[in-house]
Amino acid sequence: MKTLFILLFVIKFISSKPTSIVLWHGMGDTCCVSFSLGGIKVFLENNIPGVYVTSLRIGNSTVEDFENGYFMNPNYQVEYVCKQLAADPNLKDGFNAIGFSQGSQFLRAVVQRCGHILPPIKNLISLGGQHQGVYGLPHCGALMHPTCDYIRQVLNYAAYDSWVQDALVQATYWHDPLDEETYINKSIFLAEINNELRVNKTYIENLNNLQHFVLVKFDNDTIVQPRETEWFGFYDPGQSKKVVPFYETRLYVEDRLGLRKMHKDGRLVLISTEGDHLRFSDKWLVETIIKPYLLN
Secondary structure, eight states: OHHHHHHHHHHHHHHTSOOEEEEEOOTTOOSSOTTTHHHHHHHHHHHSTTOOEEEOOOSSSHHHHHHHHHHSOHHHHHHHHHHHHHHOGGGTTOEEEEEETHHHHHHHHHHHHHTTTSSOEEEEEEESOOTTOBSOOSSOTTOOHHHHHHHHHHHHHHTTSHHHHHHOGGGGGBOOTTOHHHHHHHOSSHHHHTTSSSOOHHHHHHHHTOSEEEEEEETTOSSSSSGGGGGTOEEOTTOSSOEEOGGGSHHHHTTSSSHHHHHHHTOEEEEEESSSTTOOOHHHIIIIIIIIIIOO
16 A cells, blocks of 8 residues: 555656756857856746756857857758757657747747657747848847947848858848848748748648747847737838738738637737847746746
């Protein structure tokens, strides 16, 4: 009888272990230092006792990880991460994923391209992700201004040149509303994962296997242009002033990612918060993200 009691206790303990969490940082950040996602990792561990949290490092060091956020083709990064996640035994029972800025669309690509061969991905949380791309780069995050100015100039004049697409991460989600045809045909990452040129049904199926896809928009974002891209909104094609909401975009009207169904089912969750890009309080993170989506 005592042995049975211990066995039942162990089973209950194992079954109640919180779902693991995967983090992917944005431009100008790194995986592991305390003032970047290393601090977020510790915060999550402190607020979800017993949780396993892995913050993705793209490369062999934090320096490489930082540099790869600017100069490693996202298609290679996604492939690299898919292998990382598949090999991590702590994720075998499934996991939640949180993307920060550009890490959001990169994690979405992981879901779409690899979701059927990975353990179940339960909730995907996008914090300030640029899901319809950007058209403007006002502050460039943590970069010093000379490099920032260089990147901005390259994107303005040569974003869709093949060598720029391959060598500069931000070019792969540059979306010029004045030239939609070139964007659709020349963007080697964003247009492809958004099913702009052709529809990949696996992408739709994998995305729709999520329990929730949570999109957080920062209402006073000064880095992402337009900020509505964080909710899949974007400029009306042919001009760069009028921004249309997600439900008026081609992606929604033609349901090229299956998000219309998710939206109607209540599984596509749109959240807005005050503040600049990725500026949120500990309390907000606990009440808005941890409690509803990570304590499962």
